[in-house]
Amino acid sequence: MNSKEKSEPGPSSLFAQRMRTIPKSFIREMLKTAASKNIISFAGGLPDENLIPAQQFKEAFIRANSNYGNKLYQYSNSEGFLPLRQWIASRYKEKFDIKVSAEEILLTNGSQQAFDLVGKVFIEKNDKVIIEQPGYLGVIQSLLGFEPQLVDVPLDQDGMNMNMLKKKTRQFKAKLMHIIPNFQNPSGISYSEAKRVELAKLITERGMILIEDDPYGELYFDKEYKRSPVKKLLGDHGVLLGSFSKTLSPGMRLGWMVASPEIIDKLIIAKQASDLHTNNLSQMMAYEYLAVNDYESHLNKIRTCYKSRKDMMVSAIKKYFPEEITANIPEGGMFLWVSLPRHLSSQKLVRLCMEMGVVFVPGNVFYTDGMGENTFRLNFSKSTDEEIDKGIRIISDAIAYLKSKNNCMNISSWQSCKYRDSQF
Amino acid sequence: MNSKEKSEPGPSSLFAQRMRTIPKSFIREMLKTAASKNIISFAGGLPDENLIPAQQFKEAFIRANSNYGNKLYQYSNSEGFLPLRQWIASRYKEKFDIKVSAEEILLTNGSQQAFDLVGKVFIEKNDKVIIEQPGYLGVIQSLLGFEPQLVDVPLDQDGMNMNMLKKKTRQFKAKLMHIIPNFQNPSGISYSEAKRVELAKLITERGMILIEDDPYGELYFDKEYKRSPVKKLLGDHGVLLGSFSKTLSPGMRLGWMVASPEIIDKLIIAKQASDLHTNNLSQMMAYEYLAVNDYESHLNKIRTCYKSRKDMMVSAIKKYFPEEITANIPEGGMFLWVSLPRHLSSQKLVRLCMEMGVVFVPGNVFYTDGMGENTFRLNFSKSTDEEIDKGIRIISDAIAYLKSKNNCMNISSWQSCKYRDSQF
Numbered sequence: 001m002n003s004k005e006k007s008e009p010g011p012s013s014l015f016a017q018r019m020r021t022i023p024k025s026f027i028r029e030m031l032k033t034a035a036s037k038n039i040i041s042f043a044g045g046l047p048d049e050n051l052i053p054a055q056q057f058k059e060a061f062i063r064a065n066s067n068y069g070n071k072l073y074q075y076s077n078s079e080g081f082l083p084l085r086q087w088i089a090s091r092y093k094e095k096f097d098i099k100v101s102a103e104e105i106l107l108t109n110g111s112q113q114a115f116d117l118v119g120k121v122f123i124e125k126n127d128k129v130i131i132e133q134p135g136y137l138g139v140i141q142s143l144l145g146f147e148p149q150l151v152d153v154p155l156d157q158d159g160m161n162m163n164m165l166k167k168k169t170r171q172f173k174a175k176l177m178h179i180i181p182n183f184q185n186p187s188g189i190s191y192s193e194a195k196r197v198e199l200a201k202l203i204t205e206r207g208m209i210l211i212e213d214d215p216y217g218e219l220y221f222d223k224e225y226k227r228s229p230v231k232k233l234l235g236d237h238g239v240l241l242g243s244f245s246k247t248l249s250p251g252m253r254l255g256w257m258v259a260s261p262e263i264i265d266k267l268i269i270a271k272q273a274s275d276l277h278t279n280n281l282s283q284m285m286a287y288e289y290l291a292v293n294d295y296e297s298h299l300n301k302i303r304t305c306y307k308s309r310k311d312m313m314v315s316a317i318k319k320y321f322p323e324e325i326t327a328n329i330p331e332g333g334m335f336l337w338v339s340l341p342r343h344l345s346s347q348k349l350v351r352l353c354m355e356m357g358v359v360f361v362p363g364n365v366f367y368t369d370g371m372g373e374n375t376f377r378l379n380f381s382k383s384t385d386e387e388i389d390k391g392i393r394i395i396s397d398a399i400a401y402l403k404s405k406n407n408c409m410n411i412s413s414w415q416s417c418k419y420r421d422s423q424f
Numbered sequence: 425m426n427s428k429e430k431s432e433p434g435p436s437s438l439f440a441q442r443m444r445t446i447p448k449s450f451i452r453e454m455l456k457t458a459a460s461k462n463i464i465s466f467a468g469g470l471p472d473e474n475l476i477p478a479q480q481f482k483e484a485f486i487r488a489n490s491n492y493g494n495k496l497y498q499y500s501n502s503e504g505f506l507p508l509r510q511w512i513a514s515r516y517k518e519k520f521d522i523k524v525s526a527e528e529i530l531l532t533n534g535s536q537q538a539f540d541l542v543g544k545v546f547i548e549k550n551d552k553v554i555i556e557q558p559g560y561l562g563v564i565q566s567l568l569g570f571e572p573q574l575v576d577v578p579l580d581q582d583g584m585n586m587n588m589l590k591k592k593t594r595q596f597k598a599k600l601m602h603i604i605p606n607f608q609n610p611s612g613i614s615y616s617e618a619k620r621v622e623l624a625k626l627i628t629e630r631g632m633i634l635i636e637d638d639p640y641g642e643l644y645f646d647k648e649y650k651r652s653p654v655k656k657l658l659g660d661h662g663v664l665l666g667s668f669s670k671t672l673s674p675g676m677r678l679g680w681m682v683a684s685p686e687i688i689d690k691l692i693i694a695k696q697a698s699d700l701h702t703n704n705l706s707q708m709m710a711y712e713y714l715a716v717n718d719y720e721s722h723l724n725k726i727r728t729c730y731k732s733r734k735d736m737m738v739s740a741i742k743k744y745f746p747e748e749i750t751a752n753i754p755e756g757g758m759f760l761w762v763s764l765p766r767h768l769s770s771q772k773l774v775r776l777c778m779e780m781g782v783v784f785v786p787g788n789v790f791y792t793d794g795m796g797e798n799t800f801r802l803n804f805s806k807s808t809d810e811e812i813d814k815g816i817r818i819i820s821d822a823i824a825y826l827k828s829k830n831n832c833m834n835i836s837s838w839q840s841c842k843y844r845d846s847q848f
Contacts, residue, residue: 074673075468145697251497251500275699
């Protein structure tokens with residue numbers, strides 16, 4: 001063995017720099033822990049699986065078999081199954097009078113993949129990307145892999161704070177902006193019509209691209225809620241993301257991107273390089289489902305169910321939580337956003353609550369700068385009324401305990417404390 | 425409108441640099457053209473869809489519905505469905521006596537995604553990656569997105585040319601090496617046992633990682649063919665990729681990666697960031713198929729069928745092609761590799777052949793340096809005996825025509841030439 005062949009450091013020395021910046025998904029890791037115990041979870045962002053139309057999927061599977069034969073299982077094109085893209089295009093036309101052709105639609109493995117493709121096509125190291133604060137973890141995790149500089153803009157009740165946004169766009173030459181316009185994850189807020197117009201104007205003027213991520217748009221609680229995608233005002237400057245994960249099935253991994261032909265062309269190349277194409281079986285089954293069933297009445301079932309759970313959670317919060325705690329009440333979607341008084345830590349609260357049988361997501365994980373320590377996110381789409389009432393009561397008990405200990409207790413002292421025995 | 429708000433260049437000015445280096449998949453684009461006409465295709469790498477066990481999949485779908493209920497359609501973990509990972513682990517144990525635990529296996533959307541995850545975890549701009557020459561297009565396309573420097577090492581009949589490999593590894597400090605050890609795409613060659621040992625030694629000594637990509641390993645023509653994955657000799661230095669695309673179904677998008685826990689941990693983070701998790705329905709159906717059916721006898725059907733098509737193609741080549749044309753005869757897989765005399769161009773040949781009703785892939789696309797102009801790849805897995813005989817005859821006629829024109833004709837002159845009318 002000559003000098004060049006001396007023993008080399010292990011494989012971990014070969015990891016790319018970017019792996020230090022992509023965080024492991026906190027929520028997915030926490031869900032694993034939660035799943036192993038039997039506790040009430042307000043942590044995830046899962047749809048209620050009882051609302052998944054499994055019987056209709058069975059029928060769709062049979063039809064797909066007879067209509068496409070073994071093509072169901074063969075390689076397919078990178079763009080996605082044409083009839084499904086046509087169906088999506090026609091829904092935009094019908095609902096929002098947006099003229100989109102099937103050629104402007106690319107099917108993805110859920111919206112998460114859309115972030116990755118956007119990163120591949122647009123982001124170079126140190127590029128500036130504007131995101132919402134608090135922001136969606138999935139997009140933060142995905143974009144960080146491309147080592148951009150994320151620029152946070154705080155959210156008001158009706159969308160991004162425009163003064164701050166204008167200040168930041170003057171300060172930084174940003175390429176992209178990511179927003180969730182309807183029932184945002186995690187805050188639950190929605191962009192007003194006025195803010196959408198203002199945003200479109202700014203995006204166009206600055207020559208940026210808006211990544212408009214709309215997985216929850218169909219889940220409104222009031223049928224009067226109807227706001228057009230910002231994409232309608234943006235033309236080439238808008239990339240609109242949609243998903244069947246919250247309406248049909250997350251496990252089938254079906255999302256889509258709408259963009260101008262020039263951008264779609266690049267996204268298709270990125271898609272080929274990433275995984276050739278999206279699962280054929282899922283695409284054809286989803287199309288067969290949509291072609292035959294009344295999608296709107298299926299959506300109405302989800303809307304009614306989630307609205308009632310949101311109402312249940314809001315009333316439990318009113319019933320149990322002390323008055324100084326505020327909650328955003330969303331007009332749709334799956335999340336409620338809670339703010340504690342400044343001196344209380346939701347990290348401490350969640351650790352205490354996990355011991356007491358309920359889990360949620362502390363707010364600081366949605367901030368890239370470590371802020372939001374006194375906030376947290378509650379999911380209401382997957383819990384029964386009883387679980388919601390019991391869970392909120394437990395959280396409120398934990399808050400009371402934290403307040404009584406003046407915010408300085410730790411788990412081990414709690415585990416041995418008298419309060420625990422008497423109360424739970 | 426102030427001076428800062430002057431009109432900005434269009435969105436295309438925002439594309440990342442890497443998009444200039446990722447080529448559009450030549451084969452997929454060619455297949456689109458071919459599909460729109462009715463011509464014999466030796467171009468793709470598609471399995472014969474008549475060999476897909478669609479009836480058994482139907483039964484697997486029904487069982488999956490009754491065993492997993494709506495979990496079939498719900499979000500799942502990023503690692504993949506545990507019973508399927510356990511099945512894969514036990515198959516390695518059984519077949520090659522390789523001890524792999526389910527925790528060392530990550531399920532992916534086909535092997536193509538594995539390349540992307542490898543890129544994310546390991547490759548920084550200008551890192552050196554050793555690839556085979558000729559090399560697999562899919563991996564080249566995927567890795568180029570990470571802007572590495574690809575270092576080609578030519579293939580001998582029994583694997584990489586070791587002298588050249590040693591020279592290149594002395595010249596470049598490479599991080600990764602990618603090989604297809606069995607029935608390589610495009611050349612059809614397989615690594616000998618001796619070369620596998622030599623390769624493992626070099627990889628370990630140099631502190632590199634071997635990406636051992638084995639989508640075709642099950643498709644051997646002779647039941648005596650059995651060579652252990654190099655991973656068995658490599659420990660932490662090996663990442664082994666497998667796939668159900670060539671044995672069960674490509675459209676279900678199911679591949680996997682085997683790596684040490686430390687590497688798998690990083691790959692899972694990259695997977696989360698890329699698309700959260702692989703299609704649940706596919707994973708559960710595949711597992712239900714494998715748990716009940718005789719996989720080995722299914723594989724034997726594919727082996728017998730592809731062997732007979734390979735034999736048919738070899739005999740057609742012997743019958744029609746002039747003697748100076750050589751072909752690699754593979755011991756398995758889906759491809760035959762042909763070398764023309766140096767002065768003949770396979771690019772010109774394929775353009776001529778497309779007009780004449782047959783298509784294949786010119787060899788230069790498998791070379792990153794523009795070489796291989798006189799080679800081409802023939803796929804035999806998807807054509808009938810009649811198509812193989814007719815297709816090879818057409819190619820041989822086209823070769824004869826090219827030779828007669830002394831390799832300087834173009835399509836328009838061919839379209840109007842007398843030869844065409846008399847012969848086809």
